[in-house]
Amino acid sequence: MAHEMVHAQQLIEGRLVQCDLAHYRWKDQACEKVANIAYLDRPWEKEAMETGAALYNAYRSKFLALSPVQLPE
Template sequence: MRTLLFTYIILLFAVNASLGQATIVVKNDPMPEEILLQAKHYADIFGFKDDVLIVISFSHSVSKINSGYTLYQNVQHLGGGHQVHIIISKREDRNFQFYTLAHEMVHAQQFVEGKLVKCGDSFFSWKGDKCLNTRYIAYHHRPWEKEAHKLGTKLYQEYRKTKQMLASH
């Protein structure tokens, strides 16, 4: 099964690469269509190209203090591109999962553009500044979280308005 999924992702990556679009895969969600539409909408806004692979997974193992998180790996030096894995809590209601996706897609953009760089286990650099130990910075004081909250909220609200307008026509 794992080989089949990997083959599917490779094929999907090849198709989207020929279109110049990011590849987005949704896992462990019973109704992935809306998540995929929303993620593609944000990827287009951020200008993600064919060198970006985004895997969005839903899990019960997300800590109770988080609604989601983003993992990032740059494999351009190996002939690949940007790999983003967004994990969203299955415990949250659907609307909050949608908001969390917008928030985490902002983090994806921060990583892909090099504004946010992971320097070590809990160390991050923001916009080229020195690496900071996040253990000593409250979540709501981290500049990348402030940006993700502000922009993620705006993106999600605009997405909902666009969706409502399309539904009314």
């Protein structure tokens, strides 16, 4: 859920823009067909994975007293 909330933040702040059903723009770059970009190469997904994991780990450690989860390399 944290991952998806990062996408919500990206959209609200205008860093991620859905140009149409198949094209997205990241920051000030031109709209690109999302199918042409590998999932793990999409900059908005990279940010969502990293930031989402950090939020989740902060929640785990503060509210659940659990150790952090490491992202696979």
